[in-house]
Amino acid sequence: MLAAVDAFFLPAVPHPSVTTWTFGRGSERVEVRLPHLSWPLLERQLRALREAQAKVATRPVRALVAAIDAVAQRFLDPTDPLRQLAERVLPPVTGYSPPMIRATLDRMAADWRAERLEALLVAELGDPTLLDTFRPYAGGATHAVGPRLVVQIFSGNVPGVAVTALVRALLVKAASLGKTASGEPILPALFARALAEHDPELGAAVAVLHWPGGAEELENRVLQAADAVVVYGGDEAVAALRARTPPHIPFVAYGHRLSCAVVTREAAAEPAVVAAAARDVATFDQQGCVSPHVVYVEEGGAVSPAAWAAQLADALATLEVELPRGVLSPGETAAIRQIRAEAEFAQLAGTGVALYASPHSTAWTVIFEPDPSFVPSCLNRVVRVKPLARLEDLPELLRPVARWLQTIGYAGPRERFEPLAPRLARSGACRLAPLGFMAWPPPTWHHDGQPPLRVLLRWCDWEEP
Incomplete structure (x- = not known):
């Protein structure tokens, strides 16, 4: 010792x-x-x-x-x-x-x-x-x-x-x-x-x-x-x-702050984007104010939001080898099991929910939900993937959590975000960061x-x- x-x-x-x-x-x-x-x-x-x-x-x-x-x-x-x-x-x-x-x-x-x-x-x-x-x-x-x-x-x-x-x-x-x-x-x-x-x-x-x-x-x-x-x-x-x-x-x-991420239909098929999102979820075991609770994936691309959720689960499983999650308290473990049980019940009920969970552990959890409403995570690498009909719908979906909103991670063509960015700022966002960089704001950021x-x-x- x-x-x-x-x-x-x-x-x-x-x-x-x-x-x-x-x-x-x-x-x-x-x-x-x-x-x-x-x-x-x-x-x-x-x-x-x-x-x-x-x-x-x-x-x-x-x-x-x-x-x-x-x-x-x-x-x-x-x-x-x-x-x-x-x-x-x-x-x-x-x-x-x-x-x-x-x-x-x-x-x-x-x-x-x-x-x-x-x-x-x-x-x-x-x-x-x-x-x-x-x-x-x-x-x-x-x-x-x-x-x-x-x-x-x-x-x-x-x-x-x-x-x-x-x-x-x-x-x-x-x-x-x-x-x-x-x-x-x-x-x-x-x-x-x-x-x-x-x-x-x-x-x-x-x-x-x-x-x-x-x-x-x-x-x-x-x-x-x-x-x-x-x-x-x-x-x-x-x-x-x-x-x-x-x-x-x-x-x-x-x-208290909440963060999320958004992937456009053009970027949904890029493996590097999935890997970047997984790293943002895993860093600090999702405990940071800059950690994404939800990833919105725009519909209409080569990869559907539901399929993208499965890919994110694979990426988190791979990352667990390189960057293992830490030790949890009994209460944190119980919270993850409760959320998994609710998702599994919804999946069996045919609601369109899909649960992806690390076997024999609570190391990571991905839940695909058709309902696009923002839902905070219990953290510790529990993330929801939700469909976004149009990129332009995102500010309205985030309105209920506007007072707590901090970082929005993004992946997709810049020209699609340029008209959206001012709306996201007015919606409460403090920072827009490329996926893969959410966890590490530069010293110059407006905290x-x-x-x-x-x-x-x-x-x-x-x-x-």
Whole structure:
């Protein structure tokens, strides 16, 4: 068994009392230490974060990018002890399979490299030095200023998202106190500790810890100490935290989202499209907000929607060898069995439903349903394929889930999507991505329709006489 791993980083409280959690079994067993902090100790850490941010604010943004890049390179290097530790610990803690963790680390850490962070800064600001000083603007000058302290509440469904949140805050020269989810307390702590090893001054501006749900008094004090709050989670969790955050504090929410995909009649016969859709379903075991719940296949092509569903099942079966699904809880397994039973009953009743399921396991499930209505998945590689009479019908079908709509994956001729794309945007979609790329939005994307850096900034204008 691996030595216990600290799932926290508290530079101002180096030796807190800890609680040990155990994940996995046998040789895969991992012990994880989580801190137990009183308010006075946490208050000390908050003060230290503000003091560290005052130093970070004077540094050029290019220097911050270089420090983050150095840590990203370590996560990308399979021979680096940091990468090896992440590969060893994350599967038993998160439940994802080792191949999924390796793929996630490769793709996520690549987005923390300097070239991609600089592209994000340019995309949102034009001139990244706006974060360093006043720059010419409309006959005068302006300066972009980030919050001193961001409190970030993370969800645990997709490893790496919490690190991206910490990186975004650092790019606007904000200190972060990150509260991790019980399902993934590891990677942000590893990142913060590695950052401090490389650049102690910058690392002092990041603290990562977990506290149990229901600790409202402690959480309320933390929220009141923030200059901005960023929350990842379900709608109920977001609403509860928003209600407890003082109204003068900016609140950024990344809440519950749903995604789907659409295949035109021209693309339905392409094997590469089926393989791409399978990979989008399988990545993160469908836990991401960018993961498709439903794939709509347009009628009238060489391959019917029903036949396409069978092909998707074959592709998921093949992909299970390369990218196995992770371990499920009993509740998740029961949900899949329930959906399969309902589909099997509908199939026997002659409704046109067809069920394709992995034999002797719940590894993947494809359900063809003639009814085109959007139906959310229970996740974990359970996907519905539905017929689409005309591509132009898609916005209306998605209207009931418009408020939660995020990514729409697509396959087909661009000229057919050009008149449709504005309608999909008005229908609530935040992103249109080619099939095969749904799971990996670029750093420059407007996350849930918002520019992730600018949403944290305020501006100071300097007017000339």
